[in-house]
Amino acid sequence: MRSPIAAAAVAWFRDHGRDLPWRATRDPYRIWVSEIMLQQTQVATVIPYYARFLERFPDVRTLAEASEDEVFRYWAGLGYYRRARQLHAAANCVVQQHGGQFPKDLEAMLSLPGVGRYTACAILSFAYDLNHGIVEANTQRLYARLLYWKEPLQATKSQNALWEFAEGLVPENGKGAGQINQAVMEIGSQICTPNQPHCDRCPLLPFCPTSAKGHFDRIPVPKPPKKITELREAAVLIEHAGRWLMRRCQVGERWAGLWDFPRFDITDCDSEAAVRKVLTNAVFERFQQHIDVGNSRHSLKHAVTRYRITLQCYDANLKIPTRRTASTNIVSQGGDVQWCDLAHMEDLALSASGKRVLRWLKKRTHSTTD
Numbered sequence: 186m187r188s189p190i191a192a193a194a195v196a197w198f199r200d201h202g203r204d205l206p207w208r209a210t211r212d213p214y215r216i217w218v219s220e221i222m223l224q225q226t227q228v229a230t231v232i233p234y235y236a237r238f239l240e241r242f243p244d245v246r247t248l249a250e251a252s253e254d255e256v257f258r259y260w261a262g263l264g265y266y267r268r269a270r271q272l273h274a275a276a277n278c279v280v281q282q283h284g285g286q287f288p289k290d291l292e293a294m295l296s297l298p299g300v301g302r303y304t305a306c307a308i309l310s311f312a313y314d315l316n317h318g319i320v321e322a323n324t325q326r327l328y329a330r331l332l333y334w335k336e337p338l339q340a341t342k343s344q345n346a347l348w349e350f351a352e353g354l355v356p357e358n359g360k361g362a363g364q365i366n367q368a369v370m371e372i373g374s375q376i377c378t379p380n381q382p383h384c385d386r387c388p389l390l391p392f393c394p395t396s397a398k399g400h401f402d403r404i405p406v407p408k409p410p411k412k413i414t415e416l417r418e419a420a421v422l423i424e425h426a427g428r429w430l431m432r433r434c435q436v437g438e439r440w441a442g443l444w445d446f447p448r449f450d451i452t453d454c455d456s457e458a459a460v461r462k463v464l465t466n467a468v469f470e471r472f473q474q475h476i477d478v479g480n481s482r483h484s485l486k487h488a489v490t491r492y493r494i495t496l497q498c499y500d501a502n503l504k505i506p507t508r509r510t511a512s513t514n515i516v517s518q519g520g521d522v523q524w525c526d527l528a529h530m531e532d533l534a535l536s537a538s539g540k541r542v543l544r545w546l547k548k549r550t551h552s553t554t555d
């Protein structure tokens with residue numbers, strides 16, 4: 186029998202659900218791409234990327250056959266590039282291990298790179314109406330309020346209770362599971378918002394003890410604030426004959442697979458002389474090249490997870506540069522490197538902050554040549 190909460194949610198959703206591009210399809214590939222893009226990224230940001238991505242990679246085989254670099258280029262701007270790498274790897278798994286068809290069972294879905302329980306259950310219910318509930322950021326807040334759940338949501342006990350609640354919303358035969366899950370997600374994101382939930386417009390008001398008690402600030406239990414760490418880093422702009430040395434970030438580093446200017450941590454440097462020494466040594470260690478480090482010409486701020494980073498850009502030149510040295514003799518410890526002029530840099534899949542440095546560098550170069 187259908188849960189009364191699910192019935193109320195679906196009735197509301199039919200009239201009030203937003204018309205989003207990934208809701209118009211039952212194609213598991215398209216649903217999967219949208220779900221991966223929507224992790225940690227807002228709906229409005231995802232919409233144009235989603236359209237562009239699907240135009241270039243309309244099916245899982247096209248995605249699997251593309252190079253990782255090209256996938257990164259279509260992802261650039263969405264951030265969290267690990268998702269793009271896993272998307273590409275999972276496309277290869279679907280093609281090689283499942284003959285290009287998305288699996289229909291939970292275990293096989295969970296074995297795909299980057300597919301966790303929420304994503305697997307979302308695809309299986311949205312595409313195939315299989316009887317899986319879902320728990321993600323918006324629904325877990327909603328469920329916690331409907332359950333008047335007083336424990337921190339990260340605890341295993343809480344997660345078990347939330348998943349059990351979610352599973353209880355969908356009928357055993359899965360009928361309408363996709364729409365039920367879409368409906369509760371929509372209520373969680375549009376109505377049961379974190380600070381000021383719109384209880385007056387909520388179809389689940391009759392089932393909600395948190396609203397009756399007015400305890401929105403206590404349920405769900407607030408997370409302890411994230412500890413922010415300040416870092417100072419240097420991007421070394423090593424120029425030779427109108428080209429700059431670029432390096433591909435390696436697995437285990439931030440932005441693995443993307444290109445960036447060589448960059449190093451200078452948080453502990455207490456003077457410009459100390460920065461120069463660190464950069465000179467670090468460049469030699471990584472590329473076996475001696476450089477002269479100039480002044481810091483530009484600085485920008487950006488954030489990555491719990492780090493707030495001030496990135497300072499230093500001009501640098503190779504000492505005694507020769508054509509051979511600059512074009513063929515750069516070696517890097519376990520990293521791809523290349524010399525690149527400004528026009529070709531545009532074609533690299535750059536980190537977001539690398540793109541900002543490139544924009545500034547182009548502006549500077551054009552203003553000095555005008």
Ligand code: SF4
Binds near residue numbers: 327377388389396
């Ligand atoms: S009634 Fe209010 S608190 Fe309860 S689920 Fe609806 S929006 Fe959330």
